[in-house]
Amino acid sequence: MLSGLYSAASAMDAASLRHETSADNLAHAHQPGFRRRVVGEVAFESVLNPRPGSSARDEAAARLSDASLSVDFRQGPLQQTGRALDVALQGDGFFVVQGPDGPLYTRNGGFHVNGDGQLVTVDQLPVLGEGGPLNLPNGVSSESIQVSASGEVLSGTEVIGQLQLASFDDLSVLLPAGVSLFSAPPNAQVQPANAQIVQGFLEQSNVQAIDELISIMVGSRQYEAAQKAMNAMDESIQKRTRVQ
Numbered sequence: 250m251l252s253g254l255y256s257a258a259s260a261m262d263a264a265s266l267r268h269e270t271s272a273d274n275l276a277h278a279h280q281p282g283f284r285r286r287v288v289g290e291v292a293f294e295s296v297l298n299p300r301p302g303s304s305a306r307d308e309a310a311a312r313l314s315d316a317s318l319s320v321d322f323r324q325g326p327l328q329q330t331g332r333a334l335d336v337a338l339q340g341d342g343f344f345v346v347q348g349p350d351g352p353l354y355t356r357n358g359g360f361h362v363n364g365d366g367q368l369v370t371v372d373q374l375p376v377l378g379e380g381g382p383l384n385l386p387n388g389v390s391s392e393s394i395q396v397s398a399s400g401e402v403l404s405g406t407e408v409i410g411q412l413q414l415a416s417f418d419d420l421s422v423l424l425p426a427g428v429s430l431f432s433a434p435p436n437a438q439v440q441p442a443n444a445q446i447v448q449g450f451l452e453q454s455n456v457q458a459i460d461e462l463i464s465i466m467v468g469s470r471q472y473e474a475a476q477k478a479m480n481a482m483d484e485s486i487q488k489r490t491r492v493q
Contacts, residue, residue: 265468266282267288268464268465270287270464270487272461274286275458275465277428278405280357280429281357281453281454282325282355282357282429282452285320285324289317289318289319299324304336320431324339325452325453326453329451330450330451334359334361334368334394335358335360335385335390336360338414338444338452339444340444342416342442342443343355343356343416343442344375344412346375347382348376354415355429357429358451358452360376362385364386366386367386376412381413386404389409396446414444417439417440419438
């Protein structure tokens with residue numbers, strides 16, 4: 250009976266996690282470069298049925314760990330903006346920016362020029378080129394910037410720099426470090442990306458609003474079902490206790 254209570258509680262936690270995750274995805278559905286978070290699929294019946302040989306508490310912890318979060322790195326749609334410093338990646342890879350504690354990776358190519366002439370993200374993080382942060386020479390306006398498909402940054406015929414792009418064989422090593430930023434562990438295998446850059450476009454979020462709404466409803470139903478199961482087992486325990 251205690252095993253059932255622990256399993257029902259873990260089912261409620263997993264359903265709550267699904268609900269919160271889908272709500273967060275919806276909140277960032279219009280954020281360029283955002284990658285939807287995904288809760289691992291766990292069958293409701295498997296949560297209520299304990300595995301042979303495991304304690305009730307260990308079983309509940311194992312079931313909840315099965316419902317851990319991951320990131321969906323599938324590419325989002327490209328939206329044309331016509332803005333010179335809006336660039337999108339067509340294919341696998343990330344732009345590299347300078348974070349407070351090392352490089353960070355993003356698919357959000359909505360860049361700007363700060364007061365020092367440095368190319369930065371919306372979070373004011375420097376955008377990295379092959380030789381370090383990219384800086385526009387004095388007198389060069391952002392409207393005159395051209396970015397080639399290979400990432401070369403030019404003003405007219407003058408080459409300003411080369412955007413640094415990175416890719417990973419195992420995307421699961423990347424951890425969210427912001428709305429559209431990711432960090433990689435020191436031992437991650439970072440490689441040059443073969444993606445093509447499209448100027449005047451932004452890659453949108455890969456969130457499908459209707460899918461997230463359905464997920465919210467499913468999570469709510471699963472939570473209610475687990476709660477009813479817990480209440481039923483609680484009532485059964487109370488009746489048995491009174492009899493004894």
